[in-house]
Amino acid sequence: MKSGNSKLRKALIILGALICIVNSVVSGTIVMRLDAIKIGSFAIPSSSVNGTIQGFSFMICILMVLADYSFGYIAALICIGFSLFGTTRSIFITHALTPLPGVINGVLYVLALSFIAYQLRLSKKAELTDKLTGRINRYGFEEIIHKKIRSFEKGSIVFLHLQGLTDININFGRSNGDIVLKTISSRITNIVSGIGEAYKLEGSEFAIFLKDGNDCEDVVKCIISSVEEKVELETNDNIANVYITCKAGIADCINRYVNPDTLMKNADIAMNHALRSDDIKYCFFNERIKKGAERERDVEGYVKEALEHDYFFLVYQPQFSIKDKKLRGFEALIRMRLPDGSFISPAEFIAVAERTDLIFRIDSFVLRRAMEEFKEVIDKYSEDIVLSINVSAKDIALEGFAEKLFDIIEQTGFPKNRLEIEITEYSFAKSTDTARDNICKLRDNDIQIAIDDFGTGYTSLAQLLNLPVNLLKIDKTLIDNICTNEANSDFVNAVIYMGHLMNCEVISEGVEDENQLSLLKQLGCDFVQGYVWSKPLDYTSAVELCRESINE
Numbered sequence: 001m002k003s004g005n006s007k008l009r010k011a012l013i014i015l016g017a018l019i020c021i022v023n024s025v026v027s028g029t030i031v032m033r034l035d036a037i038k039i040g041s042f043a044i045p046s047s048s049v050n051g052t053i054q055g056f057s058f059m060i061c062i063l064m065v066l067a068d069y070s071f072g073y074i075a076a077l078i079c080i081g082f083s084l085f086g087t088t089r090s091i092f093i094t095h096a097l098t099p100l101p102g103v104i105n106g107v108l109y110v111l112a113l114s115f116i117a118y119q120l121r122l123s124k125k126a127e128l129t130d131k132l133t134g135r136i137n138r139y140g141f142e143e144i145i146h147k148k149i150r151s152f153e154k155g156s157i158v159f160l161h162l163q164g165l166t167d168i169n170i171n172f173g174r175s176n177g178d179i180v181l182k183t184i185s186s187r188i189t190n191i192v193s194g195i196g197e198a199y200k201l202e203g204s205e206f207a208i209f210l211k212d213g214n215d216c217e218d219v220v221k222c223i224i225s226s227v228e229e230k231v232e233l234e235t236n237d238n239i240a241n242v243y244i245t246c247k248a249g250i251a252d253c254i255n256r257y258v259n260p261d262t263l264m265k266n267a268d269i270a271m272n273h274a275l276r277s278d279d280i281k282y283c284f285f286n287e288r289i290k291k292g293a294e295r296e297r298d299v300e301g302y303v304k305e306a307l308e309h310d311y312f313f314l315v316y317q318p319q320f321s322i323k324d325k326k327l328r329g330f331e332a333l334i335r336m337r338l339p340d341g342s343f344i345s346p347a348e349f350i351a352v353a354e355r356t357d358l359i360f361r362i363d364s365f366v367l368r369r370a371m372e373e374f375k376e377v378i379d380k381y382s383e384d385i386v387l388s389i390n391v392s393a394k395d396i397a398l399e400g401f402a403e404k405l406f407d408i409i410e411q412t413g414f415p416k417n418r419l420e421i422e423i424t425e426y427s428f429a430k431s432t433d434t435a436r437d438n439i440c441k442l443r444d445n446d447i448q449i450a451i452d453d454f455g456t457g458y459t460s461l462a463q464l465l466n467l468p469v470n471l472l473k474i475d476k477t478l479i480d481n482i483c484t485n486e487a488n489s490d491f492v493n494a495v496i497y498m499g500h501l502m503n504c505e506v507i508s509e510g511v512e513d514e515n516q517l518s519l520l521k522q523l524g525c526d527f528v529q530g531y532v533w534s535k536p537l538d539y540t541s542a543v544e545l546c547r548e549s550i551n552e
């Protein structure tokens, strides 16, 4: 589209130049052949006609320069040069100085056009430059990449995303944030000097074009470690060391048939992939991550559709006491059925929902739906079963989460001492003060708390002892090898022992066979949840199970 525009502009400039040249020829001929042009009883001196034609040509020249201060300016100079040549020539041919004012006008036009072109060049440069770092900005970068690809230049583009700048702005002020950005910009520029160019995109992003023939991976590693070195800031009376972290996405422009927009999109996809991962610092674009990003976009669309059109429903997996298979309660698990009858696994769409913040709407849906469905069951069949509901770490860390939950409890009339909220161990380990406040508010209101996927999330012992928790849920990955791997069974044994020391009950998740079951019984585990005794059930079957368990 952009190159289509510039072709049209060039065609118009060439047309303008042709008109100017024809004007010069016509006006030159008039001056040479006629003294005056007669219209009825009026006679207009030919020099006046010539002046008017020159003025018209000059106006066209200005438009040409405004259309393109480089190509249009050269075309305008050629036109004026042509006209000056004709006018000067006529002085010599006629041996009269009548055309002299035209020559002086021509020179003044050249000066005026040069001034306009210079000003336009300056303002374009300012438009394409990042004021803070002095580097070319995103618009300039895009133009340059278009040019490089058109001129067969091979190389790689690297997008760099800096993290931590917002915290520095908050803690040390924006002017210190600017200093950090400038320092990092010059570090990057020094590294790529001679082997590429650095550009400053929006916010805290930089781009680099690395010429072909360099070890891209080495350069990127070097840039990342240099960016992540400390930056010293002078505060009121001392020096503060601040740190920025950096992730990179890399895409190669290998041939001139690649579309520049696609190339930049690929670098963005690679950078996003690195940003989403906890342990990847940089990522090269490849088809696999592109497909992953496309799938993620599709799944995000399905989640939105599902929330809008009620494609979500809940199943309930029973939890039993290991001693006597007495029903403890159910874990509510979300399912998504698309209109074509296909299912998408929660393991996939919950991860996407977490990244896109759709998880807040999902959690609210599950909390409300599960409590609405189970309120009646608890009233009718069993007053002491527990309804366990998964809540995302993001939700629990939100100011007002506890109040939102209390509202739902009130609206549904669900007995709050029968509600258990499951939070993964991973999110517990990373929990913020707000998350802890929310958890404490829930505990103060008799709501039970379970740590889900226990054994996978690196909670420290100190954290564990301070947690207001009722139930530890040992993760399925630990249960899987419990009968074949002694270290695993020792670990599970230790978790059960520790759980009891903390006054918690312990449940094992994903128990699939009788051998696992009897070993867990020996180790003193309190409850089980797993295919060995029941898969997740639809609502009607879950109600039926409650009815049976009360009749036993």
Ligand code: C2E
Pocket (backbone or CB within 6 Å): 317, 332, 333, 334, 345, 346, 347, 350, 362, 363, 366, 390, 391, 392, 422, 452, 453, 509, 510, 511, 512, 529, 530, 531, 532, 536
């Ligand atoms: P989770 O909370 O740890 O849930 C347990 C998962 O293990 C469930 O998978 C359950 O179906 C599965 N499972 C239980 N017993 C067995 C077994 O014996 N063998 C095998 N192979 N699997 C077993 P599901 O339903 O696919 O859920 C996966 C994860 O998705 C859940 O892990 C939870 O993290 C998330 N999730 C599910 N429902 C919700 C929800 O309503 N809200 C939120 N925030 N997350 C949910």
Ligand code: MG
Pocket (backbone or CB within 6 Å): 331, 390, 422, 452
């Ligand atoms: Mg769970």
Ligand code: MG
Pocket (backbone or CB within 6 Å): 452, 453, 473, 475, 476, 509
């Ligand atoms: Mg789990």
